[in-house]
Amino acid sequence: MNEKDVYENCVYKKNGSINIAKLKIRKLRWNIRASEMSRNTLNPIREIVDGMKLSPNPDKPMIALSIGDPTVFRNLPTDERVLQAMKDAIDSQQYNGYAPSVGYLQSREAVANFYSCPESPLEAKDVILTSGCSQAIELAISVLCNKENNILVPCPGFSLYKTLADSLGIQVKLYNLQPEQSWEINLQHLESLIDEKTTCLIVNNPSNPCGSVYSKDHLLQILSVASRHCIPILADEIYGDMVFPGCSFYSLGSLSGDVPILSCGGLAKRWLVPGWRMGWIIIHDRNQAFGTEIREGLVKLSQRILGACTIVQGALVDILNNTPDEFYCSTNNFLKVGIEIENFPEFKNDVDFTERLVTEQSVFCLPAMAFEYPNFFRIVVTVPEEVMVEACRRIQEFCQQHYRPCSPDGNDLDQ
Ligand SMILES: Cc1ncc(COP(=O)(O)O)c(C=O)c1O
Incomplete structure (x- = not known):
């Protein structure tokens, strides 16, 4: 149905005169295929x-x-001050243009200050703003892995890790979580999966879908495996600090000695505004294991498509500095x-x-x-x-x- 005939003029001599005929030389058809990457995205x-x-x-x-x-x-509205910060950002008309690909300096500084701790001090240069935590995860996987590499992913786990890895041609190795042990990682199983092509370990804490929150000891054990095998960690900490009263959340970055961590987070869950699409990567690298290459790689990847919405970036300083503690406590169930x-x-x-x-x-x-x-x-x-x-x-x-x-x-x- 979509075929087209293609003709070429043909000159020939007949009975002493020159003639021109149209010759059908080939058929052209529409043959537009979806790319391999799109077909592999599920x-x-x-x-x-x-x-x-x-x-x-x-x-x-x-x-x-x-x-x-x-x-x-x-039934779970965000805080009034969070909304006001957005209104102020719009009214100021300061955030209608393009921002630097990694985000405004003052917004990255605000994230760095919010998550900085004495064990792992952070600066603006350690933060990249992204379109939601999803883009943060995509950039982190993309900077750490080539096609022939494999990544270690929790099972059960958030489906995006596999979706992204599959579409990028990166092999996924699922490591088991143990329901009878509060969904802690089966460290033996995890370690058995590591080979010379493993370039990233994904740890999701607190976990979707398990709702588990790892103890400090368990996190140190995970770090010890990563350290032994020199494997960087992508820490999906989008639910960071969302724990019931009496429980404690420890970020991997605050506990890590030598293991470099890309911690992915954002406003979606803790501030209850998933549609605002504000995420970030925080680079924890106390021993400079990432060197300059990974940082530069992340900057380059952020330049492909500018990430976070500028209005939300503009509001971010206020949001992080002024959201009252009562708001966080009231939503932790x-x-x-x-x-x-x-x-x-x-x-x-x-x-x-x-x-x-x-x-x-x-x-x-x-x-x-x-x-x-x-x-x-x-x-x-x-x-x-x-x-x-x-x-x-x-x-x-x-x-x-x-x-x-x-x-x-x-x-x-x-x-
Ligand atoms: C564990 C986990 N990581 C990342 C995300 C993605 O967050 P965002 O909506 O900011 O892209 C989600 C969303 O549900 C999630 O559950």
């Missing part, structure tokens, strides 16, 4: 959710515990949690389980297949309290109806 959450057959129970209003966006239910699906022999897998949960109870949870962890599902607890209570009641009813505890050898004890 968001498992979208693929799984779009492929699910969801028909909610018409007698029960739908409750979606699948959406990792704290703003959708409007929003973390993502995973629930294991066991002993439900009726269901083939987590997708089957969650589809039936929608059909019968109109509660939608995200199958953890999206996190490379089948037989679990993930819920977010950002919904208003009364909706959460209702969702839990319905999940409980569903479980009571379908639960069939199995013995370790797989026999159904109920029968």
